[in-house]
Amino acid sequence: MIRLLLLLVSLLAAGAVGVRAQHLLDWSPEEIKAVGQHGPWPPPPARDPSNKVSDTAAGIALGEYLFNEPRLSGDGRMSCATCHQAGREWSDGLAKARGAVELDRRTPSLWNIGYLHWFGWDGAGDSLWAQSIRPLLDPREMNGGPTRAGELLRSDAALACGYERAFGNTPGTDDERLLVDTAKALAAFQATLVSPRTPFDDFRDALVAGDRESASRYPLAAQRGLKLFVGEANCSLCHLGPRFTSGEFGDIGIPFFVRPGEVDPGRHGGLVRLAASPFNLLGKYNDDASGNNTRRTRHVQRQHTNFGEFRVPGLRQVGRGGPYMHNGSLATLEDVIRHYSEVSPDRLHSDGIPLVRPLGLTAGQGADLVAFLRSLDAEPVARPSPAPLCP
Amino acid sequence: MRLAAALLGVFLAPPAWADCPLDLGRGTGWVVFSDQYLMAFRPDPLRIEVGEPFALAVSVCTRRGGPAELLAVDANMPEHRHGMNYRAAIVAKGDGRFRAEGLLFHMPGRWEITFDVRAGDDSERLTHDIILK
Numbered sequence: 001m002i003r004l005l006l007l008l009v010s011l012l013a014a015g016a017v018g019v020r021a022q023h024l025l026d027w028s029p030e031e032i033k034a035v036g037q038h039g040p041w042p043p044p045p046a047r048d049p050s051n052k053v054s055d056t057a058a059g060i061a062l063g064e065y066l067f068n069e070p071r072l073s074g075d076g077r078m079s080c081a082t083c084h085q086a087g088r089e090w091s092d093g094l095a096k097a098r099g100a101v102e103l104d105r106r107t108p109s110l111w112n113i114g115y116l117h118w119f120g121w122d123g124a125g126d127s128l129w130a131q132s133i134r135p136l137l138d139p140r141e142m143n144g145g146p147t148r149a150g151e152l153l154r155s156d157a158a159l160a161c162g163y164e165r166a167f168g169n170t171p172g173t174d175d176e177r178l179l180v181d182t183a184k185a186l187a188a189f190q191a192t193l194v195s196p197r198t199p200f201d202d203f204r205d206a207l208v209a210g211d212r213e214s215a216s217r218y219p220l221a222a223q224r225g226l227k228l229f230v231g232e233a234n235c236s237l238c239h240l241g242p243r244f245t246s247g248e249f250g251d252i253g254i255p256f257f258v259r260p261g262e263v264d265p266g267r268h269g270g271l272v273r274l275a276a277s278p279f280n281l282l283g284k285y286n287d288d289a290s291g292n293n294t295r296r297t298r299h300v301q302r303q304h305t306n307f308g309e310f311r312v313p314g315l316r317q318v319g320r321g322g323p324y325m326h327n328g329s330l331a332t333l334e335d336v337i338r339h340y341s342e343v344s345p346d347r348l349h350s351d352g353i354p355l356v357r358p359l360g361l362t363a364g365q366g367a368d369l370v371a372f373l374r375s376l377d378a379e380p381v382a383r384p385s386p387a388p389l390c391p
Numbered sequence: 392m393r394l395a396a397a398l399l400g401v402f403l404a405p406p407a408w409a410d411c412p413l414d415l416g417r418g419t420g421w422v423v424f425s426d427q428y429l430m431a432f433r434p435d436p437l438r439i440e441v442g443e444p445f446a447l448a449v450s451v452c453t454r455r456g457g458p459a460e461l462l463a464v465d466a467n468m469p470e471h472r473h474g475m476n477y478r479a480a481i482v483a484k485g486d487g488r489f490r491a492e493g494l495l496f497h498m499p500g501r502w503e504i505t506f507d508v509r510a511g512d513d514s515e516r517l518t519h520d521i522i523l524k
Contacts, residue, residue, distance in 0.1 A: 117442075237498055246442050248476060248497040295444040299477040299493025353470045355498075 023216035025223045032207055034230040039204045039242050041316075046114030046191045049288035050127050050281055051184045053166045054191060062162040063189025064386045066182055069159075071152050072136055074100070074143035080135070080186065083107045086383060089321045090193060095328030099141035104258045106328035111317050112243050114191025117296055121310045121326045122270025123249060126297045127286075128187035130279040133179060150178035162389035180285045195316040196378040200226075203375070218375070224365075225372025233340070233359050233369070244315035244376070249306065252356050253339075253347035254325050256308045264327070267309035271302040319374040333373055337366045420448075423517045428452070428459055428508050430517055441499050441523055444477070447491040453510045462507040462514065464491035469503050499523050 027035070045055055053059025066072065070079045083097055084090045090110035092098070097107040105121050113119070113128060125131030135141040136149065153163050153171040163171050166185055171178055203218035203226075205211075229235045238246050249267040256264045274280055274297070281294045288294075310326040324330040330339060341361040348354050361369070420433030430451040439445050451459045461481055467474040479491045496502050506517045 237500070240441060240499065246497050248442065295493055296477070296495070299444070299479065299495070301476065301478040303476070305473065355471055 023218075023220060024212055025220070025227065027207060031227065031230060034236065035204055035226065036208045037241060038236070038244065039201055039208070041197055041201045041204075041242050042194050043115065043242060045194075048114070048127060048129070048187065048191065048293075049290075050286045050293050051129050051187055052287040053181075053184050053188045056166065056188065058162070058166040059185050059188035060192055061386060061389060062159070062166045063185035063187065065159065065162060065389060066186055067189050069152070071156075072142060072144050072149060072182070074139075074145060074148070078142050080132075080142075083135075084110050089317050091321055093322070095323045095331075097141075099135070099138070100143050101140050103140060104264055105326050106323060108313065109317065109321055110190050110193050111195040112314055113193065114187075115243055117247050118249075118270075118311060120270065122266050122268075122273075123311055124270035124273040124277070126274060126281045127293075128190060129180065129183040130277065130281075132183040132186040132190070133279055136179070136183070146179060147175045149182040150175035153178050153182065158389045165390065177285075180279065183279075196380050198316070198376050198378040200372070200375040219371060221368050221371035222375040223372075225368035225370070226375075228361075228365060228369055229372055233361075235340075237355060238312045239315055245312045247312065249309035249311055250355065251305075251308045251310075251348065252325075253343040254310075254327065254329060255347070256327075258327075263308070265307055266326075267311075268302060268304075268306035271300065271306060274300075275302075315373060316376050317378075317380075319370075319377040333370050334366065337361065337369050341366060421519055423506070423519050424454070425515060425517060427454055427510070427513060427515060428517060429454060430506060430508065432506070432519075439496060439521065439523060442495065442497055444493065444495045447479075447494065447504075449489045449491060449506065450487050451489065451506070451508050452487045457510055458487060459508050459510040461489040461491070462509055464494070464504065464506055466494060466496065466502050466504045468498065468500055470501060471498075496523050 048054040051059075053062075067080045067084075070076055070082075072079065078099065083092045083099070084107065085092055091107045095106060097103040097105060108121065116128070117126070119125035119128055119131035120134070125134065136144045137146065150171065150173075153159050160171055163181070163185075166188075167181055199218060199222070203215055203222075206214035206218075229239075236244075238248075238250055240246055251266075256266060258264050277283075279285060281288075281297045286294065318324075319333055322332060324333070324336045325339075330336050340356070341359045343356060343358050345354065345357065348356055359365075419437060420431050423430045423432070428451060430449065432447045432449040435446045435448055447464060449461050449464070451461050453459050460483075464479045464481065465474060475495060476497055477493050477495045479493045482490045482492065484490060500523060502521050502523060504519050504521060506519075508515055508517060
């Protein structure tokens, strides 16, 4: 009887081990290395040397107030937070952004934006602060005009005090300088928006450390999707690194006609606007005297192939966002996977081995990729209300 | 005896290209050569990372030890038939030394770096492949 019980216990134990073992696929050293390149997470805080209030407590505090300040807009009703909503992954859930009018592109999420080098779907901004100026002035968005930020900083006692704490002097009479400083405070705040650790990060760390037991807690479907992502589907060619983006630009076969006879030029138009901007890093408002942060701006070249290219978005929190693509034309993650599975080669202008090709995924493979992408999501920690600027 | 001395002289005499400034310091870098040219280059920073700007320290001369000029540096991915999104600029440092600033590889894979070099009326394109992981 005792022998029978021992046999049963050992069989149950073996069964348990067997079940656990089934929860971890076989990962080759090359695959483990590829997965490891998507971490660790989170990275160190982002710091921008072109912005003297970047990563400073006073700059971040002022930036958070200004981010939620509707008086920066022309009609006093719209703030940055109108489109970049904390409860909607710092976007708005709309297919196309809505400012004073409906725009042609989707509101991009601000998660992890401080780590980028090019900003906006077309990369027209070479710093987060320069990019933050555009919606303040754009008549289609906040339509604030060039003097509104200065007038507000001078007339509001709390903001003036916050400005002095951040920049070391009271707001002066140079409205363009105050517009730039407003944008630099806004950038300091936005750079603190770092997405939380996710189930993928736990798996990645366990896999790299050889901790099979912890790694086996990651769902099998997500593991299969991840294998496709770094392997056969080659998604990590562009969605690389801990943020799952190269930060550069690509044409993935999304039509770029915005109206009959009118196209969105994408990166090509962005580079035209970058060169013309008085706020780019080659201008007088760059706080980094070394010039080390100007290399991309000095050497980037405008090419015909830039037409229809848009910035490769990061994928963290991607399942909680949407709609997808630069123009919000795909409603769900499933639609995105279907696009990559069925994209027409005729829409891809490639002479050599195409970077994007129809993957021809089975329904199961598509579901696995979605399961993996959803493992890049996590519930963010609620932000506390900001402390008074000058208590 | 004279023959022995002559042979010794042949073995001891340094080749003409020994004056080439191929030592880029820090004992690192690649050497590329053709029938006409010798060239050495080293990335700065030493490790090229996807998506990060880098420069190349380059030394170039002719096989006969004569001066040569670096005209241009570019890079492309032959499999995908696309180049960089950035254009490198060349700064001459004197004595056959040059610095190419502003390169950036935005994707992993095989990149072919091209070096256009010239000595007098003769010019040539040298290439070197780098696999970026």
